Amino acid sequence: xxxxxxxxxxxxxxxxxxxxxxxxxxxxxxxxxxxxxxxxxxxxxxxxxxxxxxxxxxxxxxxxxxxxxxxxxxxxxxxxxxxxxxxxxxxxxxxxxxxxxxxxxxxxxxxxxxxxxxxxxxxxxxxxxxxxxxxxxxxxxxxxxxxxxxxxxxxxxxxxxxxxxxxxx
Amino acid sequence: xxxxxxxxxxxxxxxxxxxxxxxxxxxxxxxxxxxxxxxxxxxxxxxxxxxxxxxxxxxxxxxxxxxxxxxxxxxxxxxxxxxxxxxxxxxxxxxxxxxxxxxxxxxxxxxxxxxxxxxxxxxxxxxxxxxxxxxxxxxxxxxxxxxxxxxxxxxxxxxxxxxxxxxxxxxxxxxxxxxxxxxxxxxxxxxxxxxxxxxxxxxxxxxxxxxxxxxxxxxxxxxxxxxxxxxxxxxxxxxxxxxxxxxxxxxxxxxxxxxxxxxxxxxxxxxxxxxxxxxxxxxxxxxxxxxxxxxxxxxxxxxxxxxxxxxxxxxxxxxxxxxxxxxxxxxxxxxxxxxxxxxxxxxxxxxxxxxxxxxxxxxxxxxxxxxxxxxxxxxxxxxxxxxxxxxxxxxxxxxxxxxxxxxxxxxxxxxxxxxxxxxxxxxxxxxxxxxxxxxxxxxxxxxxxxxxxxxxxxxxxxxxxxxxxx
Numbered sequence: 001x002x003x004x005x006x007x008x009x010x011x012x013x014x015x016x017x018x019x020x021x022x023x024x025x026x027x028x029x030x031x032x033x034x035x036x037x038x039x040x041x042x043x044x045x046x047x048x049x050x051x052x053x054x055x056x057x058x059x060x061x062x063x064x065x066x067x068x069x070x071x072x073x074x075x076x077x078x079x080x081x082x083x084x085x086x087x088x089x090x091x092x093x094x095x096x097x098x099x100x101x102x103x104x105x106x107x108x109x110x111x112x113x114x115x116x117x118x119x120x121x122x123x124x125x126x127x128x129x130x131x132x133x134x135x136x137x138x139x140x141x142x143x144x145x146x147x148x149x150x151x152x153x154x155x156x157x158x159x160x161x162x163x164x165x166x167x168x169x
Numbered sequence: 170x171x172x173x174x175x176x177x178x179x180x181x182x183x184x185x186x187x188x189x190x191x192x193x194x195x196x197x198x199x200x201x202x203x204x205x206x207x208x209x210x211x212x213x214x215x216x217x218x219x220x221x222x223x224x225x226x227x228x229x230x231x232x233x234x235x236x237x238x239x240x241x242x243x244x245x246x247x248x249x250x251x252x253x254x255x256x257x258x259x260x261x262x263x264x265x266x267x268x269x270x271x272x273x274x275x276x277x278x279x280x281x282x283x284x285x286x287x288x289x290x291x292x293x294x295x296x297x298x299x300x301x302x303x304x305x306x307x308x309x310x311x312x313x314x315x316x317x318x319x320x321x322x323x324x325x326x327x328x329x330x331x332x333x334x335x336x337x338x339x340x341x342x343x344x345x346x347x348x349x350x351x352x353x354x355x356x357x358x359x360x361x362x363x364x365x366x367x368x369x370x371x372x373x374x375x376x377x378x379x380x381x382x383x384x385x386x387x388x389x390x391x392x393x394x395x396x397x398x399x400x401x402x403x404x405x406x407x408x409x410x411x412x413x414x415x416x417x418x419x420x421x422x423x424x425x426x427x428x429x430x431x432x433x434x435x436x437x438x439x440x441x442x443x444x445x446x447x448x449x450x451x452x453x454x455x456x457x458x459x460x461x462x463x464x465x466x467x468x469x470x471x472x473x474x475x476x477x478x479x480x481x482x483x484x485x486x487x488x489x490x491x492x493x494x495x496x497x498x499x500x501x502x503x504x505x506x507x508x509x510x511x512x513x514x515x516x517x518x519x520x521x522x523x524x525x526x527x528x529x530x531x532x533x534x535x536x537x538x539x540x541x542x543x544x545x546x547x548x549x550x551x552x553x554x555x556x557x558x559x560x561x562x563x564x565x566x567x568x569x570x571x572x573x574x575x576x577x578x579x580x581x582x583x584x585x586x587x588x589x590x591x592x593x594x595x596x597x598x599x600x601x602x603x604x605x606x607x608x609x610x611x612x613x614x615x616x617x618x619x620x621x622x623x624x625x626x627x628x629x630x631x632x633x634x635x636x637x638x639x
Contacts, residue, residue: 008243010236010239010240010243013236013239014232014236014239017231017232017235017236018232021230021231021232021235022225025231026224026225027224029224030224039231042231043231043234043235043238046231046235046239047235047238047239047242050239050242051242106219106220106223110220110223110224121220122224124185125217125220125221126221126224126225130185130186130187131185131187146178146181146182146187147178149181149182149185150177150178150181150182153181153213153216154177156213156216156220157212157213157216160216160219
């Protein structure tokens with residue numbers, strides 16, 4: 001597929017976008033906490049990926065590579081705009097098309113997690129990457145991923161337990 | 170419960186399906202027994218669901234906007250491509266041209282390297298020559314000033330040089346002590362009989378008896394005074410080994426009286442065009458200060474007999490060598506003869522005859538003065554007889570002098586193709602020159618190939634890169 005795109009077949013890239021956009025937006029949302037921004041960031045990541053597609057050494061690793069780009073885009077965004085989404089929600093700004101209240105609240109809970117944990121949870125649960133892929137993406141060992149995953153789950157558990165109502169609901 | 174904490178990490182991995190088989194069995198066994206851990210597992214699975222549901226609750230569709238931008242970008246890109254000068258990769262022709270240029274440069278540079286290497290060999294060889302000449306000097310001191318025999322000189326010099334290496338030129342591939350040759354004319358000659366030591370070549374570089382120009386188109390030679398020198402070209406008469414060049418007048422082999430040496434020569438030359446050759450041969454006589462005594466030519470085309478001519482002439486003794494050389498240049502020399510003759514005795518006898526006759530005339534004149542009338546008649550008769558003897562005696566001296574001054578050369582010129590063996594020699598020579606040029610060409614080709622090999626990785630790289638890009 002990637003090779004087709006490199007040969008100038010933009011439809012192939014459309015297929016790629018369709019295949020990965022859900023996960024990408026979800027991950028961006030998880031990392032930055034705001035749906036609109038998440039869409040923008042995901043779009044930016046796809047565009048960056050398209051631009052530098054020729055530099056992709058192993059086309060098979062497109063997914064991990066794309067999420068690596070997305071991660072960097074999100075980090076850049078977060079470093080440029082420090083105010084967390086939680087504070088916005090705390091100010092009561094309503095999300096235009098929030099499907100459910102608990103989702104918004106859940107997200108504010110998730111936003112309290114460390115960025116590192118958020119990234120790991122996103123990679124594992126949203127992108128359904130196995131430990132090996134995560135290890136490749138983060139440049140660490142599989143065992144390290146396993147331990148970090150465990151810590152991230154602990155942190156998630158703690159955060160959800162702290163917000164008991166949501167956790168039980 | 171405290172012990173269960175250590176199970177939480179494996180259970181987390183178990184929930185993700187990332188356990189080893191043994192670990193999975195252990196975890197499953199533990200889960201059966203431990204309700205707390207079962208609860209932990211359920212909780213993290215529930216957390217995952219909540220997490221996923223929270224974040225994927227809203228369907229995003231950014232594909233249209235992404236693809237809109239992407240298409241825009243690729244359109245811009247192709248627009249830029251249009252205006253950009255196309256990136257040209259090397260074409261095969263250009264590559265070949267580059268290789269050729271490199272090869273040509275290599276071919277130019279390589280001879281320079283070869284020349285400097287040859288220069289080093291040349292100076293080594295010159296050192297050999299000087300040492301040999303030193304040995305010759307020592308030999309001459311031990312042997313009454315005489316040089317060694319030209320056939321055995323290498324062995325003769327061994328006691329003095331005590332080194333076999335110096336008889337091998339570094340250029341010469343064989344190790345047979347035959348890189349140098351001695352001029353035969355000076356075989357066993359006394360150094361004091363050589364008139365100009367500093368200009369008389371004694372040894373020269375040779376291969377199979379022929380002069381070998383091994384070093385940058387020249388050769389090293391050793392002179393009689395012991396010095397060595399590199400010469401581009403041997404002087405034409407340096408290696409005259411036939412003795413046809415008369416020795417210098419000063420040379421007298423230690424004798425007090427002057428030697429009187431005369432020369433005659435004959436040669437037979439086969440030529441392609443008789444008439445031209447005859448004219449050129451006569452010209453050769455005149456050019457060397459001589460003259461033609463007789464020149465006969467007979468030519469009968471169609472008779473099957475080769476046309477031939479015979480030219481007899483005289484040239485000054487000193488010009489015999491030059492004349493013979495000029496005659497030899499006309500064609501193929503089938504026969505050549507030189508006759509040297511020691512006329513010292515004849516000359517002395519004739520000269521003595523003249524002196525005696527003159528003395529006799531003088532005596533008779535004295536006697537006539539003193540004689541009385543009666544004896545005067547007899548004295549007159551004796552004197553007249555003596556005087557008549559003087560003429561023939563002087564003729565005798567003149568005859569010897571003429572023999573000494575002028576040499577007779579008889580040249581037979583035959584219109585005839587060389588024999589088959591001669592043709593074979595011609596073919597052999599042609600084949601040899603072909604081989605030599607083929608060798609040079611081969612060396613060039615080998616260098617070209619080497620340069621090609623150097624470029625091969627580059628070429629391969631370019632080819633692979635182009636394939637890969639395609």
